[in-house]
Amino acid sequence: MSDALTSPVNWRRNLFVAWVGCFLTGTAFSLVMPFLPLYIEQLGITDADALNLWSGAAFSITFLFSAIASPIWGGLADRKGRKIMLLRSALGMAIVMMLMGMASNIWQFLLLRALLGLLGGFVPNANALIATQVPRNKSGWALGWLSTGAVSGALIGPLIGGLLADTLGLRPVFYLTATVLFICFIMTLFSIKEVIVPVQKKDMLHARQVFTSLKNPRLVLALFVTTMIIQVATGSIAPILTLYVRQLNGDSANLAFISGVIASVPGVAALLSAPRLGKLGDRIGPERILIAMLIVSVLLLIPMSLVTTPWQLGMLRFLLGAADGALLPAVQTLLIYNASNQIAGRIFSYNQSFRDIGNVSGPLLGAAVSASWGLRAVFVFTALVVLFNALYTWLTLRKPGRLPLPEE
Structure with a gap:
């Protein structure tokens, strides 16, 4: 397994597609971050102290629920494969982002932020996919390069998000973000290849x-x-x-x-x-x-x-x-x-x-x-x-x- 030609999958192509996917999800997540407090204010929270509290809660709840859900998705990835987890994550986040743009009160928005954490996990599953396909003597380079995808997206996202929010308004940015995530879903569906050996639930390690x-x-x-x-x-x-x-x-x-x-x-x-x-x-x-x-x-x-x-x-x-x-x-x-x-x-x-x-x-x-x-x-x-x-x-x-x- 010294190169892509001897591997059952072309890990170099998968690495490139996974990088683009991580870039798109990193961009999508960070697009909405610059104006998150402004959107919460638009949902009816106008008191300064309450706005700070709700903004902190909306930011943190996504990571909290992601921490809870990650081991569950990881177990499914080991049983069913990593590609299907990438598809689940991209499509699920696209739907949630679209619904966020339709939220009419803070409780709906907070619930959707929690759901975003539950349905996330594109980047860790992309890491797991590439780590299990790339030759071990190229692992550091491949995972280092893959990590730049999400970092690049997180850097450019706030700049684009702020510009779009000023130009189009707040809600349309959520719809554009959902579109970016759906593109990520389509690209993963047709371009990522994975050879999996399904593991029965009874054979899974505890x-x-x-x-x-x-x-x-x-x-x-x-x-x-x-x-x-x-x-x-x-x-x-x-x-x-x-x-x-x-x-x-x-x-x-x-x-x-x-x-x-x-x-x-x-x-x-x-x-x-x-x-x-x-x-x-x-x-x-x-x-x-x-x-x-x-x-x-x-x-x-x-x-x-x-x-x-x-x-x-x-x-x-x-x-x-x-x-x-x-x-x-x-x-x-x-x-x-x-x-x-x-x-x-x-x-x-x-x-x-x-x-x-x-x-x-x-x-x-x-x-x-x-x-x-x-x-x-x-x-x-x-x-x-x-x-x-x-x-x-x-x-x-x-x-x-x-x-x-x-x-x-």
Whole structure:
């Protein structure tokens, strides 16, 4: 299985199509984020405090329900195949997005945001599909490149969404988003190929058996925690970033623009670094890349608490994004090294659940730390959390139970 010609499926074509799918879903999700509070206001929530509360709830509930549903979809993916899960996710999200544009009150909208979380999961299933098809010695490069799809979509989505909302109004953007997701469904239906061996429900491993079948269960658990902490580190800074830029720069006329640039630069850096560091991980080992980039993240987060200008912060965040671009692909590569194809769907779905928990808890922790000790303390707190994770992962990797060598 050294190349696409000897594989029963053309994994290179699947990788390209999955990348486009991740890009479209990343774009679709982020299209509506810039004006989410404005839409909630349009639904009748006008009090400032209530608007903040409902906006936070609408944002978080999607990740919360995704964390609950991911293991269920992962089990079905192992039984029925990953392609059908991609189709379910794309079509389900398209329908929900269309219904969001028709919502007439906040409760309907909140219910639909929860349903969006339940029906999501395109990206983790795309990762599982590619991870089980690509040759092991190309896993880091392939998963690193795949990760740039969702990142690219998340970067461009807010720009397009804001422009469309100003031009067309809020509700039409939901309909356009549903159209993008339906295109993703059609493209996946006709272009993704998968050879599956159906597993009967009675033959499925239970959760305990899944973990006992792993080559290194302790390491896999550490990788789940790493995924959660990566999202905590990202999310803890997000709520206070604009406030921190204002503290550094004052109430300048272009505060929103400067904050937007500083918020976006890590994603741009991750786009550039993820495939390259993934390829390096294939050569020297993803575990070395993981530990090294966690340490680099700590060394970059601490100076962020000491900067005096927004551009110093922007430069450090660019370097942080370059390091972060290698983290999730390295985690995913190590996961597939330690799991058989029979349970890959569930392992990736468990990892997604930990990621969603990090997405929910990160902003809450960041807000709590900034309220108690100030904005600069958030960066120190985040650095300490990442340092703990680096030490925990390093100690776990030192335990007996070597990783299998990549297949040639």
